[in-house]
Amino acid sequence: MPIGFQDDATFRWSKNPPRELDEAAAAHASLIRTIADWRAIAPARPRRATNPFDPAYRLNDLDQLVRGAQERGIRVMITIWGTPRWANGGHGPNFAPKRLADLTNFARALAARYSGRYRGYPYVGRYSVWNEPNLGIFLTPQFDARRNIVSPRIYASLYRAAYKGIKTGNRSALVAIGETSNQGRDHPLRGVNDSVAPATFARLLARQHGLRFDAYATHPYPTRPGLPPTQKVRWPNVTLTRLKQFEHSLDGWFHRRNVPVWITEYGYETKPAERTGVTNAQQAAYLSRVVRQLRADPRVHMFIWFIFRDSPHSLWQSGVYASSGHAKRSYRVFSALARVTAGESKTITAHVSPTISLPVPKLAFTSPPGTAIDVDYRIYLGGRRLAIGRATPRLLTSQTVAFRARFRPAPGRTYTVRMAADNADGGHVAATYELVTVGKNR
Incomplete structure (x- = not known):
């Protein structure tokens, strides 16, 4: 929120x-x-x-x-x-x-x-x-x-x-x-x-x-x-x-x-x-x-x-x-x-790797749209780490980067995603995202 x-x-x-x-x-x-x-x-x-x-x-x-x-x-x-x-x-x-x-x-x-x-x-x-x-x-x-x-x-x-x-x-x-x-x-x-x-x-x-x-x-x-x-x-x-x-x-x-x-x-x-x-x-x-x-x-x-x-x-x-x-x-x-x-909160679908849109206005201050941004992320359920990943999305005009997190969410769970984003100019942004899954067990 x-x-x-x-x-x-x-x-x-x-x-x-x-x-x-x-x-x-x-x-x-x-x-x-x-x-x-x-x-x-x-x-x-x-x-x-x-x-x-x-x-x-x-x-x-x-x-x-x-x-x-x-x-x-x-x-x-x-x-x-x-x-x-x-x-x-x-x-x-x-x-x-x-x-x-x-x-x-x-x-x-x-x-x-x-x-x-x-x-x-x-x-x-x-x-x-x-x-x-x-x-x-x-x-x-x-x-x-x-x-x-x-x-x-x-x-x-x-x-x-x-x-x-x-x-x-x-x-x-x-x-x-x-x-x-x-x-x-x-x-x-x-x-x-x-x-x-x-x-x-x-x-x-x-x-x-x-x-x-x-x-x-x-x-x-x-x-x-x-x-x-x-x-x-x-x-x-x-x-x-x-x-x-x-x-x-x-x-x-x-x-x-x-x-x-x-x-x-x-x-x-x-x-x-x-x-x-x-x-x-x-x-x-x-x-x-x-x-x-x-x-x-x-x-x-x-x-x-x-x-x-x-x-x-x-x-x-x-x-x-x-x-x-x-x-x-x-x-x-x-x-x-x-x-x-x-941090942001998003409802996602169970069993589907979610796409995360991360606001990075601080990086957009020095980087034009289209710049490659390095993103490292960790996904947690409660205090337990479930996944680690890296992505290199392009900066959008909306001052965000969007990438797919590589994990399979279970239904009815709330996950925490901790991310760090960096650009070539030395800019750094740390953020937390909450993912709430909807959908049924298969």
Whole structure:
């Protein structure tokens, strides 16, 4: 399960982003989520909107993040959000564009820029569309004049448009739908921002036609800053204690089996910066509990902690570093857990030698696609080593190498693959992979 952080203020706009990325890499983060704010990237309409390098696009800070992450072996996930005023008739970023083709064109340009086809612009393979669209502050309207819920339908049109663009720009990219918050009201209330409960939103979203997706993204925070991960909430709100119910419901609503889930935001704010937060010790304990719970859930394919470093100017104080610069207890906990959690997991077929796709962004920083990469691997069942092998696959534009592991997996087993990959420039990547077999005994 890739595990990492979201913190644009730190990783993109701080005084020293490279140093911050060094600290994230030292914590064994394998993934960084970032927001591609369409209105900030394209404040004026591009002349050739599908061109990844149209001069209207302001992408320098995002470029630097993607390059810096690749250099440190960290992958990036991009969430597209925020409509420019020129695209929605002068409204705020939470209003949908008048022409959905404008969103498609932007998403296509962004995904193409980071498709691995252009030297100096690394591959980004994970995307999601919009942020917390069940909240009026991010997508409006949530209700129509008759108080009917309309935001899932509006979001579906946004998602289709962005999905089409992303897959056109980079057909191998994974795209998540949803990005829903933990709670909401299913009716408008005077004086309160409009919102829809996440399970209600997902249920109504599933009624919309033509939605293709690779995962469902959700933010199962506790409903108040100081509450523990064991907090029980009333359905259709979704916190960690409702996650299993939500997963099974997604299968039924979307008529799919085992819908993958991305946890793209989670965190705990700490005192004294956040008066209603938890202590540093509680934050560390809760982080440990949450990661261990999610690591045991085969549906969860990603975990993002929000944020990395506190700031006195931020509304959020949930970082693993305090604004003073000192690491909180949660930093050590995160680092220890990420060291053994950040590997990939894959379901394989019994009795068939599996093909393993190994992410090697650090090697891709110095080696172009097509470079031969030496891979040594060892396969374990429990603590017992079953096989040793070597392969020399070619580096793909997706910053991965793919090879066939020479062993015959038995049904109903979980194997651990430990790998070391090297290139001719002296680059080295070590990784762990989990293989779960399905199929019957012969």
